[in-house]
Amino acid sequence: MPSASSILQAHTVLRCSSIDRLYLNVYIPDLQRPDQVNRFLEHAGMPIPSPVLLQRRSQAFTAALRAYAEAHGVPWICFQRGERKEDTLKPLFAAAERAGRPGLVAVGVAQERTTGWKGAKHRLDRGGLTFSFSRVSVYVNVYYLYIWDTEWGPTFIKLSGYAPWGGRIWLNGHEWLKRQLAKRSVAYQSLDNGFRWVEQTELMAKLAGQLSADHIRAYFAYWMRHLPGPLTAEDRAAGYTYALSLLQVEVSDTRVFTRPLRARQWFEATITDQLTLGRPEEVSLLFGRRPNRRTSGRFQTRIVNACTLPVISFRYKHSTVKQYLKEGVALRTETTINDAYDFDLGRRLDNLPALRALGEATNATLLAHEENADTARLNGPELTQLVQPLRHQDRRIPALRLGDPRVMALLAAVVMLSHLPAGFTNAQLRRHVAALLSLPLGQYSSARMTYDLGRLSGHGLIGRIPNTHCYRPTATGLRIAAFLTRLSDRILDPGLARCGPTMPQGPPWIPLDHALAKLLHRANLVA
Numbered sequence: 001m002p003s004a005s006s007i008l009q010a011h012t013v014l015r016c017s018s019i020d021r022l023y024l025n026v027y028i029p030d031l032q033r034p035d036q037v038n039r040f041l042e043h044a045g046m047p048i049p050s051p052v053l054l055q056r057r058s059q060a061f062t063a064a065l066r067a068y069a070e071a072h073g074v075p076w077i078c079f080q081r082g083e084r085k086e087d088t089l090k091p092l093f094a095a096a097e098r099a100g101r102p103g104l105v106a107v108g109v110a111q112e113r114t115t116g117w118k119g120a121k122h123r124l125d126r127g128g129l130t131f132s133f134s135r136v137s138v139y140v141n142v143y144y145l146y147i148w149d150t151e152w153g154p155t156f157i158k159l160s161g162y163a164p165w166g167g168r169i170w171l172n173g174h175e176w177l178k179r180q181l182a183k184r185s186v187a188y189q190s191l192d193n194g195f196r197w198v199e200q201t202e203l204m205a206k207l208a209g210q211l212s213a214d215h216i217r218a219y220f221a222y223w224m225r226h227l228p229g230p231l232t233a234e235d236r237a238a239g240y241t242y243a244l245s246l247l248q249v250e251v252s253d254t255r256v257f258t259r260p261l262r263a264r265q266w267f268e269a270t271i272t273d274q275l276t277l278g279r280p281e282e283v284s285l286l287f288g289r290r291p292n293r294r295t296s297g298r299f300q301t302r303i304v305n306a307c308t309l310p311v312i313s314f315r316y317k318h319s320t321v322k323q324y325l326k327e328g329v330a331l332r333t334e335t336t337i338n339d340a341y342d343f344d345l346g347r348r349l350d351n352l353p354a355l356r357a358l359g360e361a362t363n364a365t366l367l368a369h370e371e372n373a374d375t376a377r378l379n380g381p382e383l384t385q386l387v388q389p390l391r392h393q394d395r396r397i398p399a400l401r402l403g404d405p406r407v408m409a410l411l412a413a414v415v416m417l418s419h420l421p422a423g424f425t426n427a428q429l430r431r432h433v434a435a436l437l438s439l440p441l442g443q444y445s446s447a448r449m450t451y452d453l454g455r456l457s458g459h460g461l462i463g464r465i466p467n468t469h470c471y472r473p474t475a476t477g478l479r480i481a482a483f484l485t486r487l488s489d490r491i492l493d494p495g496l497a498r499c500g501p502t503m504p505q506g507p508p509w510i511p512l513d514h515a516l517a518k519l520l521h522r523a524n525l526v527a
Contacts (some may be wrong), residue, residue, distance in 0.1 A: 004269040005371040007262050014256040016195050018208040019173035023248035030240055031164035034133040038494030039118055043238050049131055054163040060160055064228035069107050079110040088382050089146055096148035108144035114160040152176050165230040173211055181205045191325050194254045213349045245347040253333040260328040267310045317342040330428025335359040397458030408488055409436035410452055411481040418478050423470030495519055
């Protein structure tokens, strides 16, 4: 069977790297604190800042929205708990796209939990009343404004029917890219939220990189001018406007294969090598950040195989990386960032380029790691140079004998820690070697680890990072360690077991050749 790297290199007909789904917060910055609520009510001409005015605003917003829907023949849909909104809206969006009419497609109403302002009445000593406000959890109607946009295609803006009238925006970068290609009369074939074929791939890549925060702001500003909202013209003149922040950013890399068989072969060649990528020391490879004891969240690799279509996913804090098949013919690698603070970035919309770059780098790193793990091969030194002692100047370097449990544990540990950006220390390597040997840490002392580090560095498998106590495998050393570890686990141990008394009697060469060929095929090391 071909290797994962050869499949990507020789059997990929299209690659598309793009922002995928975007989910944004919508809020009014000057209505987030109690003192701001008082100023807002005073601006509205209320002598006493009363929550009654907030209620009237909410009722006026709902009435204006319903009147707009009736005037334009837009359906008003009340969603039930658990109902799939997408199933209801797909036919409406499809009809709007066929007609080529941008505008409001439907208004969906659902009860959801959010936060809002609650007023408390207080009597003044000198007479009269005043109110104080606090933020509380409320269960209120929210309004989904489903919009078919000429630039973005199917979208929605969700606004709360309760002050401070926050909400969400949902957009799709692939839909935006499709419409940019259509504007330039570039032919393409869709692939379930992506592309199966594009006439001009270079132009597609260029346009995908041009999607920016300005396009998102222009979309929101346009529809808030044309659709009813909680804020009036007087409010906007007084400086009360909506702002946007990033809630979820998906960045995807899609590789379309020549045929579905290649997609299945890629997963079969990859899955067994990636079972440990969800560990903390491996997550630092993908995201370029080293987890510590205070890092929240679970670290895990999940492989789901539903209906023979596998999915590989990794987690880091609130973010995930996922690989799966699109329509059985395309490999989708997708980084979803659910909290920009996980990477010391703010949620402002202006941080979209930085989050996009992070997502693209994560996707590229994962694919490169999968390729490197698949293609590491012994290249250069002879086996005898490794399994016999060496002499370097006046220093004798002990051997690394193939098959010695301690040596095999050392090689496996080097591969496991090979992708730490800052390298690994004596203590880190020692813990992994002791675990692989099933020894208590005390029985594999620091002095023994120092001796083994000398063997590894003397044979050129690792090198010390200048001015540190950290080590990193050399390029050749990683290939040797990966090859010998696989060779022992997949070929030597199973092969020696087959040479036992169960082997047929007589001249051994023919049955041995058959058994070896079968073993090599199952080990996926034929090439």
